[in-house]
Amino acid sequence: MKRRFAVAGVLLAVVLGCGTLPAAAAGSAPVADTLAAPDVDVTKVTAHLNELSAIAGRNGGNRRSTGQGYRDSVAYVKGRLQAAGYTVTEQPCTSGCTSGAGPNLIAEWPRGDANNVIMFGAHLDSVSAGPGMNDNGSGSAALLENALTLAQQNPSMANRVRFAWWTDEEQGLNGSDFYVRSLASAERSRIKAYYNFDMVASTNGGYFINHITSSAAAPMKAYWDSLGLQPEENTEGAGRSDDYSFEQYGIPTSGYAMGASARKTSAQAAKWGGTAGSAYDPCYHRSCDTLTNINTTGLDRASDGIAHTVWQRAVLAGTGGCDTAGVVANGGFESGTTPWAGDTGSIGAHSGQAAHTGTRFAWLAGYGSTRTESISQSVTVPAGCSRATLDYWLHIDTDESGSTPYDRFTVKAGGTTLATLSNADAGSGYVQRSVDLTAYAGQTVTLTFTGSEDSSLQTGFVLDDVSLRSG
Template sequence: MAGTLLALVLGLGTLPAAATPSGTSPASTPTALAAPDISLTAVRAHLDELSAAAARNGGNRRSTGQGYRDSVAYVKGKLQAAGYTVTEQPCTSGCTSGAGPNLIAEWPQGDASAVYMFGAHLDGVSAGPGMNDNGSGSAALLENALTLARENPELRNRVRFAWWTDEEQGLNGSDFYVRTLSSAERSRIKAYYNFDMVASLNGGYFVNHITSAAAAPMKAYWDSLGLRPEENTEGAGRSDDYSFERYGIPTSGYAMGASARKTSAQAAKWGGTSGAAYDPCYHRSCDTLSNINTTGLDRAADGIAYTVWQQAVGTGGGGTCDPAAVVGNGGFESGTAPWTGTTAVIAAHTGRAAHGGTRLAWLGGNGSTSTESVGQTVTVPAGCTRASLDFWLWIETAESGSRAYDTFSVRVNGSTLATWSNVHAGGGWTQRSADLSAYAGQTVTVTFTATEDHSLQTGFLLDDVSLSGA
């Protein structure tokens, strides 16, 4: 990474699958598209080759040196053998004098007017071999490209991979690439995904633009592992995704952190050492093969595959049930978007523990006549024969008896699907659900509404909203 900043039916629903133990891939990803498990052994073998390229050439892979050119030759050879259309793009303006080329590889299938692009910078700094920064992203990306070629699934959209030159000198290679595209060519790129430092030893799990539509599959995969990723604030404007952002192309990506320090809350959530840098060898000679977090690398590589399969694999004929990324910010951890309504109810509420993470939506609880609601627009996948809106609800009340004074309802396009009330209070967090099967293939507005009468409060605590289906 560059070192300077550049600018529901009443009752219990089906329980979600348990989070996968640390360091393993999930037995099944949250999708019917069956993205493959990316071999960590193969990714590490690519890292070994990049390390060797540095060792033969002064100990680094700087864009102007032979270590970088040897890295390009290795990646290019693997891609060509797999059947990719591979282009070495010289950076003829804006790059450091003597910088090697960008490497672009496209799989010759899928709709060429809808390109999903995945990239990582292949160069490093002069100080060391650059195994985490950014051999990790480069190697994970290469094995994903090779896996796509081996699997050779039917593609509905085009997939393009890129390994950038001269990132460490100012994002120069990726800037040259995007800058020299025609406006028509830029418009064909529907999203760009960037992978820079995805194996930091003391790292966290960060997603670029985590609440955006582009980020949805990336976040969904790490959510499926129980990682509760956060926004990549440290990397904003500091890696190659920024070159695409400047031209209005949607971007996302994974990172595990550079020189910023892990907070105590992050250490409690992810492990590691609070107060220490995510990568203790950032831009240093010790960024060697021993500076690789293999668990994080494995999770990033598999999350890339999940995103490739979500965005490009399949016929696109409406027959796929892919519920994982339908609900945005379902755990309320990333601000309030895309929720609308009484969004002030979304917060880390003192004295109220969230079901997961630190934030939740607390509707009602006023003890007076009031109505509060939060909602968002979602598209229920057309291929789902069963679709369930699942969420966790905690009802606490000062009411007594069997009469429903205060209510909590789930509505779709204004029609009520399910209702709970003060009568159902007690028991702490309970998973509830509402049936959305009848809305398969439709874009609808889902709203949670709490209504209280004139006295005695009932609070409805809502968290971890998601869609499941088959």
């Protein structure tokens, strides 16, 4: 994972890792509704780490993007993928990367709907100070063994799976940024979600998920929840890894994280074990980030959670299931205004209010005069949903008093009002609210959020993190 640079826009990314043994059972097991997802062999994941360590040892002790250690790492991963039947491409980074940086490595499994791509990535370079076994040999190795496991299992595919190993991440997310920038808009639109894995074996780590309440994160959270891990939102890694490159173009993102240089809290140590007050990874960006700096239990749990997500998003999707990830696009408003329509000036990082997550939100009404503002987008509720629920976080801020509903907030699907709230429902912070969209399964419908005020005393309706889930 790269160090924190000044990054424009919302901060959002992934730091992957794990803590010492928490109260949950040490072994990994698939959740009950995805028995088809395989148990990824962690000994094979560690074998890839051994190879990356040996490569660093032969090349000055590191695998930095501009060195032979990185190029040899690319050759190792590429060789294994080609032997397994992947379509593999080396993509030179011709702009924005550090001079002399090696290529991105892109591997696609040649089955499934090419118009619905689920993408998984990890950066393959290390810092110059050391071999980078946790940062980010762990993510790279877990991803490689998942790719090989998918090829070995060779299931029928509903969607296309694409894996990527990024160059020059440690210098500023340069490889992934180049990749996404280079795609034509039609190609970007085919990527329905991107999952990032950066540091998934931190020795004093925690269990973190990027955008934990989003639809994209749902299969990842479901797996770790099934192990009793009580994962938390990843905050330390915000804007610091390759998922940020995809987020800037409105592609839904998530991923696992276990932490870098931030310190474990007492509450986290009580929940996950480990040492409170110490860094999640005491060898972050140091020469001691070697094979002894790997939490095998966390690596195992992350590897199996990746497989669970691959199966949920690309193998089982479309087989009567309910794949809701990405159905509501840019539900956190972090990628500008697209595809929202209507009063999109309400979307932004406005002073006077705060986001639920990230930095941007939609602030409807709040003027203290007669005003109505609406935003909307068209969504298609998957046909396989036996139950579909629209979740959103709403903060109602008002100068009104009493229980009379002077100012109102409504949620509509097409012309049907599904929820109405008012100044009488105001509170001190965000509240998660939900409406049932099950009746619209298999249909495309326009969702509209509206805030309206009367002539005096403001009420602002601050909306964030809109998503669809099954259940």
